[in-house]
Structures are given as C-alpha cells and as structure tokens.
Amino acid sequence: MIRVEGLSKSVGADRVPVLRDIQFDMQQGEMIGVVGSSGSGKSMLLKCLAMMEKWDSGRFTVDGAEIIKEGWSGKRKIKREWAYLEQNPQLYPRRTALKNVLIGRSGQTPLWRMVTGMVRSDDYMGAMDYLEGLGLLDKAHQTAEKLSGGEKQRVAIARALAHGAKVVLADEPVIGLDPHTADTVLETLRKLCEEERATVIAVLPIEMAEKHATRIWGLAGGKIAFDIRGRRLTQQEKNMI
Numbered sequence: 001m002i003r004v005e006g007l008s009k010s011v012g013a014d015r016v017p018v019l020r021d022i023q024f025d026m027q028q029g030e031m032i033g034v035v036g037s038s039g040s041g042k043s044m045l046l047k048c049l050a051m052m053e054k055w056d057s058g059r060f061t062v063d064g065a066e067i068i069k070e071g072w073s074g075k076r077k078i079k080r081e082w083a084y085l086e087q088n089p090q091l092y093p094r095r096t097a098l099k100n101v102l103i104g105r106s107g108q109t110p111l112w113r114m115v116t117g118m119v120r121s122d123d124y125m126g127a128m129d130y131l132e133g134l135g136l137l138d139k140a141h142q143t144a145e146k147l148s149g150g151e152k153q154r155v156a157i158a159r160a161l162a163h164g165a166k167v168v169l170a171d172e173p174v175i176g177l178d179p180h181t182a183d184t185v186l187e188t189l190r191k192l193c194e195e196e197r198a199t200v201i202a203v204l205p206i207e208m209a210e211k212h213a214t215r216i217w218g219l220a221g222g223k224i225a226f227d228i229r230g231r232r233l234t235q236q237e238k239n240m241i
Contacts (some may be wrong), residue, residue, distance in 0.1 A: 002026040002167070002199070007058035009041075009048055009222075018044045020222040022058070028166075031193045031200045033209025033230070036219035036241045042203045045219065046169045049201065050084040051075045083160030085170040089152045093145035097136060097155045100144055101127040104159030130158040134188055150181035154188060161192070168192070170202040186212040206233060 007022035019041045026032065034042050047053040049060075051067070060067040060074075067074035091100045102123055131140050134154045139147060147155065153173055160168055168189065174182035190212050192198040202213070209216050210232050218226040218233075218241040225240040 001028075001061075001063065003059070003061040004049075005059040005061075007045075007048060007060070008056045009044055009053060010056055011044075018222050019048065022222075022224060024217070024224065024227065026199060026201075028199055029193050029197045030215055031190050031202070031213050031230075032215045032217060033202055033204040033213030034217050034219060035204060035206050035209050035233075036225075040219040040241065041222040042219050043171050046084065046171050046201065046203065049078075050082060050169050051078045052084065081164060082167040082169060083163060083165035085153070085156050085160065085168060085173055087172045087175050088149075089156035091144035091147075091152055091155060094143055096141050096143055097131060097147065097151075097158075098124075098127055098140040100155055101130060101159045101162050104163050127158070127162050130161050131155075134158050135184075148181070149177050150185055153177075153185045157185075157188060157192070161196070161198075165198065167199045167201070170200065172203045174204065174208060182208065183211075190214075206238070 003025050005023055007019055008017070009019040010017045022045065034045065036042050044053065048055055055068060058068070062077065065074060065077065067078060070077075092103065095103065128137070128140060131137055134157060136151060136154055136158065139151055144152060144155065157168070170189065173189070174185055177185065186202075186208060189200045189202065193200055193214070204213065210230070213230045215230055216228050216233070217224050218237060220241045226237055228237070
C-alpha cells in the first residue's frame with residue numbers, strides 16, 4: 001500500500017504554494033487518472049511522488065517504509081521501483097526500440113554494457129517479451145527516430161517494466177496523439193494494472209480519465225478536490241476543477 005499524508009510543496013523565492021496538504025491511500029493494481037486545469041499542480045504531484053522534487057512537508061509510506069525518513073535509501077527505492085514517464089519520452093533516437101528498452105535498465109545494467117550496447121541473452125529475451133506484450137515486436141529493430149508518438153510511449157512503458165517498475169507515473173502520456181493511438185496507450189497501461197498488478201498514476205484529459213481510469217483525482221489549487229471511482233464526472237465535479 002502507498003500512503004501520502006500532508007504533502008505540501010512551494011516554489012520560487014516567494015515560496016508560492018503549488019501543492020497543499022495532499023492526502024491519499026493507493027492500492028496495488030489501481031489506475032488513477034489525475035485531472036484539473038493548468039496550474040492546478042498535476043505535474044508537480046507526479047514529480048514529488050517520483051522524488052524528483054523535494055517536499056516541503058509530509059509523510060510518504062510505501063509498503064511500510066517511510067520514504068522521506070529513510071533519506072537516500074528511501075529515494076533509491078523509489079528510483080528503482082517507480083518510473084516517471086514524461087509527455088515526450090526521451091529515447092535514444094538512433095538506437096533501436098529494443099536497445100532503448102535494454103539501456104533503460106540503468107539500475108541493473110553495468111555502465112560498459114550501456115555504452116557498448118552488448119547484452120546477455122536473458123536480458124535480450126526479457127526485453128523482447130515486453131515489446132511483444134505491448135504490440136511492438138515488429139518494431140524491435142527499428143530506430144526510435146522512426147517510431148510514431150504512440151509507439152515511443154509504449155517503448156517507454158516497456159523500458160519502465162524492464163527496469164522493474166511497480167508504479168508508473170505518466171505525465172500527460174497521450175498529449176498530441178490521435179484518439180485511436182491515445183486509447184491504445186491507455187489500454188496498455190490499464191492492462192498492466194489488471195494483469196501485472198502495476199499501479200499507474202496518469203495526468204489525463206477528463207474524457208480519457210473517465211474512459212480508462214479505475215479512480216479519478218480532481219486537482220484544484222494544489223488540493224485534491226475529489227477522489228472518486230472511475231466513472232463519468234458530474235457537472236458539479238467538473239465545476240470544482
């Protein structure tokens with residue numbers, strides 16, 4: 001179980017509040033869609049959970065471990081077991097999809113192997129299995145620069161899984177994608193939750209969150225305005241964000 005209590009975050013010299021007293025419990029296998037207007041704190045929430053931003057205050061408990069209290073070892077646990085997916089995945093453009101997945105295993109792959117691209121047969125087969133599961137087997141040996149936006153997102157997901165991610169934090173993973181490709185990416189993430197028991201938190205447009213998420217958080221003014229099970233939002237809920 002993942003529990004966050006009192007997460008607050010301010011930025012700039014004037015310490016402008018971005019997140020205010022965020023509280024939630026999250027179970028394994030959930031797919032949470034985060035919705036809200038621009039500036040509501042959605043991206044900052046994901047960055048704080050990924051330990052890419054320092055918290056002003058709050059408690060962060062993962063499977064009984066208090067992440068912030070544990071300092072470096074707690075942060076290492078998050079870096080090792082959680083994956084942060086940016087809006088535009090940062091892949092090596094001239095490396096193949098397969099090599100991008102393998103290189104992504106930074107916590108497990110020796111530096112010399114990452115530089116030379118040499119891999120063991122079991123690493124190779126594992127990466128191919130992830131690509132096949134995401135419908136990218138035919139793209140395994142194609143360079144990243146030739147992949148579509150949706151294919152790059154799925155390569156990034158495969159890379160996260162190969163890295164051993166138990167939690168995926170996706171910041172607007174469908175921005176700029178056509179509706180069919182966006183559905184494919186989100187169906188892939190939902191399948192990971194159902195079959196692999198991974199947990200996903202994704203910043204999404206309202207209609208996509210309604211369609212794919214098992215739970216929806218509405219952010220407004222740096223706070224969670226509502227936390228509901230996946231369904232269509234009422235007009236009152238939409239007005240809250």
